[in-house]
Amino acid sequence: MKRIIILMLALLLVPAFPVLAGSQLPIKMILSEPSQEEIDNARENDFKTIEVLTENGKRDGDFMGIEWINQSVFASTAKTTKYRTIGFEYQIGPYIGYVDGYYFHTPGSPGQEIIEKATITREALINSFMTQGSRAAVEEALDTEAYLYVRARIMIYNDRNGDGKIQADEIVSEITRKDEINTKAAIFPEKNKQDMRSRFQEIPINAGKKPDFYPTPEGSSEWNESYLECAKTYSGKPGEEITFPVNLYNIGTKASTDFRAVWAGQGNNPSAGWEGSNAPFIAEGTSEDGKETNLITLDKEESQTFEVTVTIPDQPTKLYFKANIDEKTPATEQVLNNNTMVILIQPDGIDLEITSFPSMQKGALKGQQVSVDIPLSFYRIDLKEIPVEAEVTWQVTKANNLIDSGSKTTTLNVGDFDKQVVKVTGQPYDTFIVTGEIMPITEKDIDLSNNKTITKVFITEIQPNKTPPATKEDPSPGTRVNLRD
């Protein structure tokens, strides 16, 4: 049995809290010691690699299971709100099984990490699923369904005693669906929410048994989930035309499909949209009787390259490519979540960005003066290989009166950032508005929407002998978490 490596999101899991219940039989998971090579590879991919096992090592082989490298890290000892994945559900067709977190080993001390290989075999899934259907029906699903769905059960808990474990009276809520994350995990920073979302997945199986088309940008032969955001960026002079190649692959059985591109926001446009005759790109092929057609026929493992010509817009604009636009051309294509990619087309030029906290506050005793430091951060976010000289200016107003201002020049290379701290001094009930702006001195900034930032500063009154509230600079005293919890 060989492996097909599918780069997916993490199945990270830190044990262990055996509360999963249900009528299903748990799935027997095998834990083993990975080789150094497997560990290195997993680290390189931030533990986001899942391997789909097939009978012949190819995509059209029968599904034999999944395997991944699991990393468990000791939970932090902070007495704060944390989250922990306590188990996973695996579904193929109508059949559902689960794996409890307690299968995994728990690191015993701060800083300790345990890395192990987790394998769920076809037979283990069949054994679990057979409580819900006959063996023949379960095997039929394993050999024909398009996806293995993975869902996590995530516990949000307030670790009041700081032991990194969940006591019954510490549970705040439980997440079992991806769409619950935004509300139930609202107090967590975005990167934690993304980590939680990564535990809900659709893993394509049996992909090679039916047609499976996907697009790639110049220089790539594999589809990647990041293509949904941006697969490649091209730039040029506004108003001028550029031409670049895109590829269409079929890794399944022979079939025909359509392949087009539309600009962001234009999908429903009757002329330039998905169904219009004036879309920015419409793939053209040749039918068997030699006529031009908008259907592209590709045999298994075949690909075709197309030249795309567009006019450079005034602002950076996304160009969405999609194969099998109505998802019925052909209807037999099952894996559709890899049919889209984004190419960003932007005008030449540089892009500077400035950011600051939207609001900050500090407490002071009645009549007492306090100072607040407001950091303004500025960044080069374009990729043009030249240094850019820029002027940063800032102003402080109180009740619409300008009370302070300043400026400085800075030189930013690609990827650089710099900052300036603006200090305001006041007493309880004072409110200040700090405005910061960055502008390049000689170059042209291609996106002016991110060149200005505003921070509101509030001085609040506190009572004597009480600890002052933390300023917003310290992002979240109550919500700090260990990312790998």
Ligand SMILES: [Ca+2]
């Ligand atoms: Ca606890």
Ligand SMILES: [Ca+2]
């Ligand atoms: Ca596809």
Ligand SMILES: [Ca+2]
């Ligand atoms: Ca800018």
